[in-house]
Amino acid sequence: MHLWIDATAGVAGDMLLGSLIDAGADLNAIQLAIDAVAPGSIELRREQVIKEGQSATQVHVTSLVDDPPHRNWSTIRTMLEQAELADQTRSRALKVFERIAIAEAAMHGMDVEDVHFHEVGALDSIADVVGVCEAVRLLGVDSVSASDIALGFGRVRGAHGDMPVPAPAVARLALGWPSVDGALPGGQTPGELATPTGVALVRELAGEEHVAGVPAGVMQAVGYGAGTKNTPGRANVVRAVIVEKRESAGELLQIEANIDDLDPRLWPGVLAALLEAGARDAWLTPILMKKGRPAHTVHALCDASAAPAVRETLFRHTTTLGVRYFPVQREVLERSFDEVVVDGQRIAVKVGSRGGEVLNRQPEFEDVARAARELGVSEAEILRRVR
Incomplete structure (x- = not known):
């Protein structure tokens, strides 16, 4: 939204x-x-x-x-x-x-x-x-x-x-x-x-x-x-x-780079930095490069307006010497939020709908983790109670 x-x-x-x-x-x-x-x-x-x-x-x-x-x-x-x-x-x-x-x-x-x-x-x-x-x-x-x-x-x-x-x-x-x-x-x-x-x-x-x-x-x-x-x-x-917002093919870009020489402990921080720079989503894909070298492709999905900041983040936070990007189209469910209360703890629930029909409900995991800490039980138990 x-x-x-x-x-x-x-x-x-x-x-x-x-x-x-x-x-x-x-x-x-x-x-x-x-x-x-x-x-x-x-x-x-x-x-x-x-x-x-x-x-x-x-x-x-x-x-x-x-x-x-x-x-x-x-x-x-x-x-x-x-x-x-x-x-x-x-x-x-x-x-x-x-x-x-x-x-x-x-x-x-x-x-x-x-x-x-x-x-x-x-x-x-x-x-x-x-x-x-x-x-x-x-x-x-x-x-x-x-x-x-x-x-x-x-x-x-x-x-x-x-x-x-x-x-x-x-x-x-x-x-x-x-x-x-x-x-x-x-x-x-x-x-x-x-x-x-x-x-x-x-x-x-x-x-x-x-x-x-x-x-x-x-x-x-x-x-x-x-x-x-x-x-x-x-x-x-x-x-x-x-x-x-109604997205068109030109409004979303996917920006990528293949990287085989970055300390793997740094990847969580790289993904967080991409989201901070304005990416709508960021993720890694394991790949095999030339000469059999294991590597990752780092991907970021963003609006055209955020693309300069996302590209700059890739250059500054990784060892890549270049990035590629191209327009993509996407179709999304209508999203809204509900809420349930588990033993006094409020848990937000993301609801995905299409044409008025609810297709998916998922609790916000940050709320689940917080409730688990407050109640002294496992996160799996909180998920069970929420569902």
């Missing part, structure tokens, strides 16, 4: 989280992910609100701690690394916070490791970042794009005094991304429309995939997430659109 983020009215972490919950992400499962990072500290509550005639989900984040401490980047990194999270959720959340830390460090002229996050390190922002990353995973999203980001304009009062809009951290995070000021008809001054957390999430999730309108494909879900402001003349919402 493909997620398109409409940030043309601005974006904040809680708004993006609300839009994904409105589009179908399970609030209870998101709460469990947040609890894994900050146990007993944060509670999420959803409310249906109206913004300029538009119904939307507003997420309220309640701190259960009277005086939450300010945290620096290294502290938040440790919290995320030690939490029982899905690898995809952890990886994305770490990168989002790293983006914010780099922007804040540049703004204040200090070392990244020493950045104190203030509002960004507060529990509500941890909830927004972890919540959004987990919601994207729960929705089965495998690619993301986003619109222009409305940043706002004017001046606001912040923790460091009077500041221009967009604030310095937002401006740095938005570098290289198409943006607009978000002015309303008649020249009304909107003030701040985007937060560091919101912009960092868009930039990390979407990468370089800027798409002005809803991408081509079959719309599967749409969600609206409300901000706290009421803006006369425009609904203060982020829109999340889930699309099943």
